[in-house]
Amino acid sequence: MNVTRLMNIAVLAAGLSISSAAFAADEAKPVGITAEKMSITVKHGGADVEIKRNQDNKAVVSEDFAKTSRPCPPFCIQPDKVAEGVDTIAELGMLDYLEKMNGGDNSILVIDSRTADWVEKGTIPSAVNISWESLAPDRGATTDGIIKVLTEEFGVKLADGADAMSVDEAVTTGGDAVSKVFDYSGAKTLVMFCNGMWCGQSPTNIKTLLKFGYPADKIKWYRGGMQDWEILGLTTAKPAAAKAEEKK
Numbered sequence: 001m002n003v004t005r006l007m008n009i010a011v012l013a014a015g016l017s018i019s020s021a022a023f024a025a026d027e028a029k030p031v032g033i034t035a036e037k038m039s040i041t042v043k044h045g046g047a048d049v050e051i052k053r054n055q056d057n058k059a060v061v062s063e064d065f066a067k068t069s070r071p072c073p074p075f076c077i078q079p080d081k082v083a084e085g086v087d088t089i090a091e092l093g094m095l096d097y098l099e100k101m102n103g104g105d106n107s108i109l110v111i112d113s114r115t116a117d118w119v120e121k122g123t124i125p126s127a128v129n130i131s132w133e134s135l136a137p138d139r140g141a142t143t144d145g146i147i148k149v150l151t152e153e154f155g156v157k158l159a160d161g162a163d164a165m166s167v168d169e170a171v172t173t174g175g176d177a178v179s180k181v182f183d184y185s186g187a188k189t190l191v192m193f194c195n196g197m198w199c200g201q202s203p204t205n206i207k208t209l210l211k212f213g214y215p216a217d218k219i220k221w222y223r224g225g226m227q228d229w230e231i232l233g234l235t236t237a238k239p240a241a242a243k244a245e246e247k248k
Helices: 001-029 091-102 144-150 164-175 175-180 201-211 224-230
Strands: 039-044 048-051 088-090 106-114 190-192 219-222
Touching: 039 091, 088 091, 091 106, 091 190, 091 219, 144 164, 164 175, 190 201, 201 219
Parallel strands: 088 219, 106 190, 190 219
Antiparallel strands: 039 048
């Protein structure tokens, strides 16, 4: 074997070694939320939880969110905008609201609208579970029940003398009628989500809340929901647990 060929082989081997080392280095690189932010810390179940992305560069989305073709209806692609005046947000917007809550802003409530069986698999830390069924009349929610959620969870006040019957009448009439049975001046900003861009649970609740007079500018919709949250490898937590369960 001549000297030139030996040199070529050596150069090729060195190149392969460098490429392999570079590939390994790529795999070992940290996974930030943004170039400037690695994580945020929030309260969940009374304990601090660090929200960050899965640091395993080989991680894949969990099986629960791997399906691409759920039948439509009912699992149809949701619109970009759920209703006039309601902001659609993405992950950085959600994280911003979580940081504000952790900073002591009690006027914000992040709501996981899914049923308990889904929430048990993991939710966004700091979110509270208020199942969409509790605000959906066609799923058995009563006016009394909806009033209870509005007043006990969302900071809404029922007007003096108003009851379920007068609320029903106001909702049927629409327009300014609902402003006479509810006081929304102290209502919380609701950041609502469900399973993703194919999930109609939080959109259904948002439309119900608007019928009940909830101010559109106090409702935010995380359209990507848990589907996008999981795809990005962001930390999830069990609903009643104090410690976050990171996706492996």
